[in-house]
Amino acid sequence: MLKEKLTVRIAVIGAGIMGADHAEIISKDIPGATLQVICDLSEDRAREVAKRIGAEHVASDAGAAIRRGDVDAVVIASPDETHAGLAQVALELRKPVLCEKPLAVSAREALSIVEAEVHLGRQLIQVGFMRRFDPSYADMKAGLASGQIGQAIMMHNFHRNVAAPANFSGLMAITNSAPHEFDAIRYILDTEITAISAFEPQTCSLETGKPVVLVLDTAAGHLVTVEVNNNASYGYDVRGELIGSDGAIMLASPATTRIDKRLSSGTPYPPDWRFRFREAYRLQNQAWVNSINTGIPVTHAANAWDGYCATVVAETGAMALSTSERCSVDLQERPSLYSRQRAAA
Numbered sequence: 001m002l003k004e005k006l007t008v009r010i011a012v013i014g015a016g017i018m019g020a021d022h023a024e025i026i027s028k029d030i031p032g033a034t035l036q037v038i039c040d041l042s043e044d045r046a047r048e049v050a051k052r053i054g055a056e057h058v059a060s061d062a063g064a065a066i067r068r069g070d071v072d073a074v075v076i077a078s079p080d081e082t083h084a085g086l087a088q089v090a091l092e093l094r095k096p097v098l099c100e101k102p103l104a105v106s107a108r109e110a111l112s113i114v115e116a117e118v119h120l121g122r123q124l125i126q127v128g129f130m131r132r133f134d135p136s137y138a139d140m141k142a143g144l145a146s147g148q149i150g151q152a153i154m155m156h157n158f159h160r161n162v163a164a165p166a167n168f169s170g171l172m173a174i175t176n177s178a179p180h181e182f183d184a185i186r187y188i189l190d191t192e193i194t195a196i197s198a199f200e201p202q203t204c205s206l207e208t209g210k211p212v213v214l215v216l217d218t219a220a221g222h223l224v225t226v227e228v229n230n231n232a233s234y235g236y237d238v239r240g241e242l243i244g245s246d247g248a249i250m251l252a253s254p255a256t257t258r259i260d261k262r263l264s265s266g267t268p269y270p271p272d273w274r275f276r277f278r279e280a281y282r283l284q285n286q287a288w289v290n291s292i293n294t295g296i297p298v299t300h301a302a303n304a305w306d307g308y309c310a311t312v313v314a315e316t317g318a319m320a321l322s323t324s325e326r327c328s329v330d331l332q333e334r335p336s337l338y339s340r341q342r343a344a345a
């Protein structure tokens with residue numbers, strides 16, 4: 001009886017790579033949650049995921065799935081350009097949302113979600129910046145907070161995928177991949193990004209998925225670099241180093257084994273982010289479900305304001321790349337609904 005009361009019935013919108021992954025995590029790894037509906041424009045794809053994982057229902061109309069009376073909360077993992085519209089539907093119904101990044105494809109659209117939440121006076125949206133739940137990033141943040149490296153001065157970030165999908169333009173390295181770093185930088189350093197410049201290597205003749213290097217400034221004066229290389233070929237590899245006045249903290253590889261063979265030693269790389277951040281996704285989704293049961297937003301998760309900020313930085317970064325100029329990042333004023341004191345309370 002008690003268990004029934006605590007079960008959150010979830011609709012997962014999108015049965016692609018991330019939708020299927022969320023559906024699996026929810027149905028297998030999250031006590032207190034039920035995979036109520038898996039929805040995809042292609043009902044066959046949704047059916048295939050439902051069969052493999054065991055969803056209660058299959059659907060192809062996202063709006064109708066969100067509106068169902070037997071759905072308490074929604075995971076949005078459909079194509080990027082649909083996120084904002086679907087989040088608005090859920091907000092109208094006051095249903096909690098875990099929205100895959102990006103919250104929206106334009107700053108204007110992201111801001112309209114922030115405004116809708118401010119109008120409601122409640123935070124209902126959590127954005128899927130799962131690195132906030134990754135144990136190595138968590139340790140980096142805790143190490144800085146406890147004074148282990150003195151005052152933070154610089155941060156270097158590397159984000160490498162094995163191969164960019166065919167449709168991946170150079171700009172998507174900034175608008176689709178780097179938002180993870182934009183959020184991690186804001187989260188770890190607890191400040192806003194104020195300016196961005198973008199550079200591509202002249203030696204690279206790739207048509208899709210060119211590497212990009214970004215240089216960012218923060219309001220607190222840190223200097224930050226981000227390299228995104230979506231055609232790294234050797235593995236999925238996310239690195240990060242935080243340099244302080246009294247030491248440095250580096251993210252460690254989460255590999256569980258090391259292979260020693262033929263006079264050499266090596267650790268394996270995961271093929272993509274689902275494997276590297278498996279534990280982060282699980283912790284993120286569990287925290288989200290717990291927050292629905294308690295009615296208290298997860299304080300260290302990314303909210304709609306964080307989603308808006310990452311989108312503004314991405315949009316400004318895309319402009320910096322196309323104009324070859326250092327561009328300043330202009331954010332609206334942070335509404336009190338998202339004030340830091342409130343988040344810490």
Ligand code: ISE
Pocket residue numbers: 161176177178180273
């Ligand atoms: C992809 O969309 C993701 O969200 C992954 O986490 C990221 O590592 C990858 O670079 C993105 O393209």
